[in-house]
Ligand code: NOJ
């Protein structure tokens with residue numbers, strides 16, 4: 001692979017707890033993931049990104065890290081993590097890990113020291129009086145400790161915010177990066193990347209944060225072929241792009257695309273905005289349809305309002321899943337055809353819908369607790385993967401999965417879809433195979449035409465056409481059809497369908 005493997009990579013997001021359970025305790029683990037690496041190889045992805053795998057009380061699915069230099073016992077051991085990295089590399093799959101520099105865990109040695117000794121509180125945000133900020137999960141962002149002081153947590157109380165004005169915090173994260181880069185990881189995903197630096201009155205996108213990423217980039221550059229990807233949720237694309245300057249992060253997740261409604265005008269504007277902000281910086285765009293924080297794309301695109309808004313999650317809003325499924329197939333071909341990298345969240349390749357009927361007593365997401373049981377939260381997109389068989393646990397592992405899987409998933413297992421040429425899994429496999437030769441890094445040229453159609457060609461000559469309208473449309477001149485997200489209608493492209501065209505005859 002070239003030095004800059006991430007520029008056009010297809011990166012598969014593994015949520016380890018829900019991917020595959022190797023030891024039968026109902027919780028996904030590294031043994032399960034290692035056994036399924038051949039599945040990911042066959043799927044055709046270039047890299048995996050694992051959400052946090054470190055020891056943690058799991059106040060927020062592991063985004064409350066207690067110790068960066070070890071693995072959560074539910075997932076396995078440090079030795080197994082090293083084996084996983086080696087085995088993935090042997091299959092030519094890169095490995096990206098998650099770091100969470102905005103906050104730590106109340107179970108970390110640092111926080112325990114801070115609790116025991118008020119002189120050791122400067123690594124966090126302790127104050128005599130609480131501020132008035134609200135936590136992103138609901139409720140106040142300040143919690144009182146027994147001696148009367150308060151600490152800041154922008155997320156759950158189990159996630160105390162770190163104080164990036166303290167040089168010790170900088171040094172610790174330098175060492176954490178080296179710890180994992182030395183073990184061969186190819187990339188680092190940076191959680192809540194815009195929130196680290198705070199003043200007394202603001203915490204989002206404060207200029208000083210860029211110095212941290214310049215420092216981290218220098219470290220990454222000491223190793224061959226490593227990348228940094230930022231989780232930067234900022235409404236302003238220009239501000240977002242500042243994180244991608246040549247001496248900062250290599251890439252960032254494109255949440256503008258994820259949040260965009262399934263509408264041609266809005267999507268075209270988003271794509272243009274993305275290219276306009278990324279290309280001058282020579283930073284590859286990324287295309288993201290979903291992740292472990294948002295409603296599954298099949299469900300979202302089946303609703304009357306198809307955009308995504310963290311503040312209005314639309315849980316339980318009725319969805320036409322057949323329509324959502326058709327659109328999700330078309331969206332997959334669109335995302336995979338655009339210039340740059342693409343992220344695929346586990347289960348997206350199976351067309352899994354959001355699970356909206358998880359019994360309340362089984363819900364784990366702090367959003368559910370912190371919202372006073374008014375926001376169901378993110379468990380519905382984190383239900384364990386269905387691999388095989390006719391009933392739960394669908395080959396996930398021998399035990400009962402940590403969140404229940406719907407009976408209806410028997411039709412969506414890997415086993416069921418492998419045998420079906422028309423399945424979502426077959427579509428993803430075929431698309432990822434074609435993508436290696438035809439797509440990835442580069443630029444696009446729009447083909448102008450009807451307002452309800454998006455069409456563009458890529459550097460290779462491949463044309464991608466997506467019809468958003470109700471009526472079938474004629475295909476532009478082409479040599480042959482490489483792949484379509486649904487059946488063509490007498491050579492025409494039906495609504496909510498996408499096609500990849502080759503300029504050559506077969
Ligand atoms: C973003 C992560 O993706 C999400 O799952 C987590 O809850 C927050 N950051 C806090 O770490």
Ligand code: CA
Nearest residue numbers: 021023027029
């Ligand atoms: Ca397990």
